[in-house]
Amino acid sequence: MSxxxxxIAAAVHHPRAPWILATVxxxxxxxxVLRDRHLHDEGRLTHLFARMxxxxxxxxxxxxxxxxxxxxxxxxxxxxxxLAFGVAHVVVAAIAIVLLAGIARAxxxxxxxxxxxxxxxxxxxxxxxxxxxxxSDGVAVAILGAWLWFARDRPFLGAVVLGLVPWIxxxxxxxxxxxxxxxxxxQRRGVIPxxxxxxxxxxxxxxxxxxxxxxxxxxxxxxxxPMADHPLWARQDPRIGAAALSATLLALSPAWLFAIPLPTxxxxxxxxxxxxxxxxxxxxEIGVLLAMPRWRAFNFDLSPRxxxxxxxxxxxxxxxxxxxxxxxxxxxxxxxxxxxxxGAAALxxxxxxxxxxxxxxxxxxxxxxxxxxxxxxxxxxxxxxVAALLCAGPWxxxxxxxxxxxxxxxxxxxxxxxxxxxxxxxxxxxxxxAPLLSAVLPAEPFGPVHYIVQADQLHEIVTLTNPAWGQxxxxxxxxxxxxxxxxxxxxxxxxxxxxxxxxxxxxxDPRLGLVMPSEAWDPILRxxxxxxxxxxxxxxTDPRAAPQSASGATP
Amino acid sequence: MTxxxxxxxxxxxxxxxxxxxxxxARAPDGATxxxxxxxxxxxxxxxxxxxxxxxxxxxTGIDPTRDGGLDVTVARDGMAFALAVxxxxxxxxxxxxxxxxxxxxxxxxRPPGTQIPAGALRAITADLLRRLDRAAR
Numbered sequence: 246m247s248x249x250x251x252x253i254a255a256a257v258h259h260p261r262a263p264w265i266l267a268t269v270x271x272x273x274x275x276x277x278v279l280r281d282r283h284l285h286d287e288g289r290l291t292h293l294f295a296r297m298x299x300x301x302x303x304x305x306x307x308x309x310x311x312x313x314x315x316x317x318x319x320x321x322x323x324x325x326x327x328l329a330f331g332v333a334h335v336v337v338a339a340i341a342i343v344l345l346a347g348i349a350r351a352x353x354x355x356x357x358x359x360x361x362x363x364x365x366x367x368x369x370x371x372x373x374x375x376x377x378x379x380x381s382d383g384v385a386v387a388i389l390g391a392w393l394w395f396a397r398d399r400p401f402l403g404a405v406v407l408g409l410v411p412w413i414x415x416x417x418x419x420x421x422x423x424x425x426x427x428x429x430x431x432q433r434r435g436v437i438p439x440x441x442x443x444x445x446x447x448x449x450x451x452x453x454x455x456x457x458x459x460x461x462x463x464x465x466x467x468x469x470x471p472m473a474d475h476p477l478w479a480r481q482d483p484r485i486g487a488a489a490l491s492a493t494l495l496a497l498s499p500a501w502l503f504a505i506p507l508p509t510x511x512x513x514x515x516x517x518x519x520x521x522x523x524x525x526x527x528x529x530e531i532g533v534l535l536a537m538p539r540w541r542a543f544n545f546d547l548s549p550r551x552x553x554x555x556x557x558x559x560x561x562x563x564x565x566x567x568x569x570x571x572x573x574x575x576x577x578x579x580x581x582x583x584x585x586x587x588g589a590a591a592l593x594x595x596x597x598x599x600x601x602x603x604x605x606x607x608x609x610x611x612x613x614x615x616x617x618x619x620x621x622x623x624x625x626x627x628x629x630x631v632a633a634l635l636c637a638g639p640w641x642x643x644x645x646x647x648x649x650x651x652x653x654x655x656x657x658x659x660x661x662x663x664x665x666x667x668x669x670x671x672x673x674x675x676x677x678x679a680p681l682l683s684a685v686l687p688a689e690p691f692g693p694v695h696y697i698v699q700a701d702q703l704h705e706i707v708t709l710t711n712p713a714w715g716q717x718x719x720x721x722x723x724x725x726x727x728x729x730x731x732x733x734x735x736x737x738x739x740x741x742x743x744x745x746x747x748x749x750x751x752x753x754d755p756r757l758g759l760v761m762p763s764e765a766w767d768p769i770l771r772x773x774x775x776x777x778x779x780x781x782x783x784x785x786t787d788p789r790a791a792p793q794s795a796s797g798a799t800p
Numbered sequence: 801m802t803x804x805x806x807x808x809x810x811x812x813x814x815x816x817x818x819x820x821x822x823x824x825a826r827a828p829d830g831a832t833x834x835x836x837x838x839x840x841x842x843x844x845x846x847x848x849x850x851x852x853x854x855x856x857x858x859x860t861g862i863d864p865t866r867d868g869g870l871d872v873t874v875a876r877d878g879m880a881f882a883l884a885v886x887x888x889x890x891x892x893x894x895x896x897x898x899x900x901x902x903x904x905x906x907x908x909x910r911p912p913g914t915q916i917p918a919g920a921l922r923a924i925t926a927d928l929l930r931r932l933d934r935a936a937r
Binding site for chain 1: 802804805806807808809810812813814815816817819820823824853854855856857878917919920922923926927930
C-alpha cells in the first residue's frame with residue numbers, strides 16, 4: 246500500500262481522526278463567534294433563555310418555550326456572558342461530530358469518518374453552531390441519544406436523551422418515533438420507558454409547580470398559531486422556489502445528492518434499519534417543513550435551519566454510498582443513480598440559468614465525477630473527490646444558510662455608519678427595533694441601547710407563561726435585566742415616556758406600527774436620516790409646532 | 801467495469817463542468833454572487849478585496865479607473881452596481897458622496913433598469929469613506 250493510500254485509509258478509519266475534525270471545527274467556530282460573523286437574534290435568544298434559567302431556574306425550567314434541556318446545560322456559561330455561551334455552544338456541536346463517527350462505525354460503515362466530515366463541513370451546521378441557535382443543539386442531542394443507543398448499546402439511556410429532543414427542537418420529535426418503529430425488537434429493550442421518562446417526569450413535576458394537570462397544553466412550547474393580524478405573516482410568501490431549494494440543499498451538504506439511497510445489491514453491505522429510519526425521518530421532515538409555512542402552523546417559516554435535523558441522515562448515507570461505489574452496479578442501482586444525477590443536474594442548470602451562482606452545477610459535476618471514477622474501480626479516488634467537495638462547503642456553499650449576519654441584518658452596518666457620522670447622536674439613549682444593535686454597538690461613544698419589544702413578542706411571553714405562581718412576573722423581571730438591550734415594553738413605551746434626547750433607530754418592520762402608531766408618534770418626531778430600510782429619528786423640540794401631516798416618522 | 805458503468809456519469813460530469821464555466825463566464829460582471837479567484841487587496845480602500853462583503857453585498861470586482869481611482873463592483877441576489885472612487889476634482893460632475901480626498905460616484909446597475917436600493921448605497925458609500933479615512937492615516 247502506498248503512503249498516500251495509507252494516509253487516506255487512516256483519515257477515513259482512524260478513531261482519532263474525528264477528534265481532529267472536531268477540534269478544527271471548534272477552533273473555526275470560536276473564531277467565527279469572536280468575529281460575530283453569524284450573530285443572530287435567535288442565537289441571542291438561546292443565550293437569553295440560558296441566562297434567565299441561571300437567574301430563575303424553577304420558573305424557566307417549567308417554561309417550555311425556554312427549551313429547558315439546553316437552557317439548563319448552557320445556564321452557567323450564559324451567566325458568564327455571550328462569549329462563554331458562544332464557545333460552549335460550538336464545543337457541544339463539535340462533540341456531536343465525534344459521536345456521529347461512532348454511530349457510523351457501529352453501523353459498520355467502511356469509511357465512518359466520512360460521515361463525521363459531512364456533518365462538520367455542513368455549512369448550515371457550522372453556521373448554526375456559531376450563531377448559537379438551538380437547531381445545532383437539537384441535532385447534537387439527537388446524535389448523542391443515537392450514539393448511546395447504537396454505538397454504546399445503551400438503548401434505555403439513549404432513549405432518555407432522545408426523549409429530551411422535542412423540548413429542544415419540536416421538528417425533531419418524529420425522529421425518536423421513527424427509530425422506535427423501525428428498529429428490530431432486539432434493539433428496542435427499554436426504549437419505550439426511556440423515551441417516556443423525561444416527558445412523564447417533566448409533566449408530573451410541572452403539574453406540582455403549575456398546579457395544573459394540563460399545564461403542558463395550556464402553556465405550550467410555542468404559539469399554535471400566529472398572533473391574530475400578524476403583519477409579518479401577511480407579507481410572507483410561503484412558497485419555496487427552485488433557487489432557494491437548491492441553495493438550502495447545498496447549505497445542508499454540497500453532497501446531498503448522495504443521500505438518495507440506491508437499491509442495494511445482495512453483494513453489498515446492508516444498511517442498518519436505524520439508518521433507514523433516520524433517512525425516512527429526513528424525507529418526512531423536508532416534505533413537512535417545506536409545506537408547513539403554507540399552513541402557518543407553529544411559527545415555522547422557510548428558514549433553512551429548520552431542516553438541520555436531516556444532516557445526520559445525509560451524512561450516514563453519503564458515507565454509505567461513497568464507500569459502495571464500485572464497478573458492476575445492478576441495473577436497478579444504475580437506473581436510480583443516474584436518474585438522481587440527471588435530476589440534480591437539471592435543477593442546478595435551471596437555477597444557474599436563472600442568474601444564480603452556478604455552485605450547484607459545480608457540485609453536481611464533482612459528484613458525477615466521483616460516480617464515474619468510483620464505478621471505474623477507483624473507489625478511494627471517488628472518496629477523495631467527495632471529501633474535497635465537502636471541505637469546500639463552508640466557503641463555497643454557505644449562501645443558503647440564511648444565518649450570515651451580513652445577509653440577515655445588513656442594516657447593522659448602515660446604522661453604525663449613520664450613528665458614527667454625527668457626533669450629535671453620541672452618548673444619547675437609543676431606542677431601536679433592531680434586536681442585534683446592542684450587541685454590535687460599542688459602549689463608547691454611544692448611549693445605552695433600548696430594545697422596543699414588538700407586539701408579537703410580548704404576546705408570546707404573555708401567552709406562554711403562567712401568572713398564577715409568579716412565573717410570568719419572574720420572566721418579565723429577568724427580561725428587564727436585558728433583552729436585546731434594555732427592553733422597552735409596549736405598555737410603558739409611550740411618546741411621553743422616552744427621554745427628550747432619545748434617538749430612535751427604526752428598521753423597516755411591518756410590526757412596528759402595532760407598538761408605535763403613527764398618530765401618536767409622528768407629531769413628536771423628526772427625521773434625522775432616512776433610507777429604504779432605516780430611519781433615524783429625534784424628538785422635536787416643540788411637538789405642538791409640528792405639522793400634523795408629518796410623514797415618514799414611523800412606518 | 802463496463803462503459804455503461806462510467807460513461808453516462810462522466811458525460812454528465814463533463815456537461816455540468818462546461819455549463820459551470822460557461823455560465824460563470826457569461827454572467828455580466830458582478831451579476832452573480834460568485835467570487836473572483838484573484839483577490840488583491842486595494843490599499844486605497846484599506847485592504848478591501850474581491851469577495852469581501854459590505855452591508856450584505858459582495859465585492860465582485862475592483863478595477864483601476866483611467867483617472868487614478870478604483871471601480872468597485874458589488875453584487876447581491878443577481879443584481880450588481882458599480883461605485884467609482886476617484887480623487888476629488890478629477891471629474892467635472894458634482895459628486896454624490898465625497899470625503900476629504902476622494903469622491904464616490906455610482907451607477908451601471910445590472911440588470912439594466914434596476915434601481916439601486918438607497919439604503920445599500922448609503923451603507924456602502926459610508927463604509928468606503930471610512931476605509932479611505934483609515935487608509936489615509
